[in-house]
Amino acid sequence: MMRFLKSHARVLSTAVVTLALLVFASGCEKLKARDALNKGVAAYKATKYEEAAKKFKESIDADPTFEVARLYLATSYMSQWIPGADSPENKALAKQAEDEFMKVLEKDPKNKLAIESIASMRYNQANSFPNLEDKLRVMDDAKVWYTKLVEVDPQNSKAYYSLGVIAWSKWYPKYKQAREAAKMKQEDPGPIKDKKIREELKAGYSQLVEEGIGHLSKAVEIDKIYDDAMAYLNLLIRERADLAENPEDYKKDIDTADNWVAKALEAKKIKAIELEKKSKGIKTD
Numbered sequence: 001m002m003r004f005l006k007s008h009a010r011v012l013s014t015a016v017v018t019l020a021l022l023v024f025a026s027g028c029e030k031l032k033a034r035d036a037l038n039k040g041v042a043a044y045k046a047t048k049y050e051e052a053a054k055k056f057k058e059s060i061d062a063d064p065t066f067e068v069a070r071l072y073l074a075t076s077y078m079s080q081w082i083p084g085a086d087s088p089e090n091k092a093l094a095k096q097a098e099d100e101f102m103k104v105l106e107k108d109p110k111n112k113l114a115i116e117s118i119a120s121m122r123y124n125q126a127n128s129f130p131n132l133e134d135k136l137r138v139m140d141d142a143k144v145w146y147t148k149l150v151e152v153d154p155q156n157s158k159a160y161y162s163l164g165v166i167a168w169s170k171w172y173p174k175y176k177q178a179r180e181a182a183k184m185k186q187e188d189p190g191p192i193k194d195k196k197i198r199e200e201l202k203a204g205y206s207q208l209v210e211e212g213i214g215h216l217s218k219a220v221e222i223d224k225i226y227d228d229a230m231a232y233l234n235l236l237i238r239e240r241a242d243l244a245e246n247p248e249d250y251k252k253d254i255d256t257a258d259n260w261v262a263k264a265l266e267a268k269k270i271k272a273i274e275l276e277k278k279s280k281g282i283k284t285d
Helices: 001-046 049-062 067-080 088-107 113-127 130-154 157-183 195-222 227-244 247-279
Strands: none
Touching: 001 067, 049 067, 067 088, 067 113, 088 113, 088 247, 113 130, 130 157, 157 227, 157 247, 195 227, 195 247, 227 247
16 A cells, blocks of 8 residues: 555656646747747838847747737738739738738737728729729728727727718719710719710619718718818719709708818817827827
């Protein structure tokens, strides 16, 4: 019996020592990961994105569960990426960034930064295409990601603004074609005079226009001085006027659009004043 107890004690002692060594090793790796992260952040702040990416990768290699490092790694790849550049290296950076963001989302499906970053990349990719069909196809993908963003971050004014701009980007080419088909110059007042063309445009795109107006209105509701959102509200409402059935409804939309122009100019002034105060070290509300 004594022999058994002594043998059991030796086994237990060995297990304890082994566990202690594993805990120590794990602690060392986590310290190494943290050190690499800090060095990566310093490099990133100095706009040394390639060096930063190497350090963030070292951090993840040391601790594969370190999701903050993975998020930084994805961001550093994205910071090196140039939308529209067609080189293999640039395409690789875009893929690396998205792959790392997707790995973050596998662990944290509601990670706002990862969702917003992918949405932004898709949007910038879309705008880099010279071909309208490709541009609108990728815009649809960007819309999916910005919709996910407002689901997890309902107060994100930029997401609503982007959804509004995407709606305008899809609507405007058809609107322009319709006016050209109706033989109307850019400066000609509306509504679109050819009823058939007007009705076809209205049937196919009025829902999209209203959707865009809704998103932009939400952006302004969240950010009262969002002048860019106000500018696009002006465009969509002014262009919606061309779908009106009569001059009275047309004028009503034009007046509303003009009002948004005035609000956008006022918002720009407020921002300029706030920026000037900030530059002088004066606190703003």
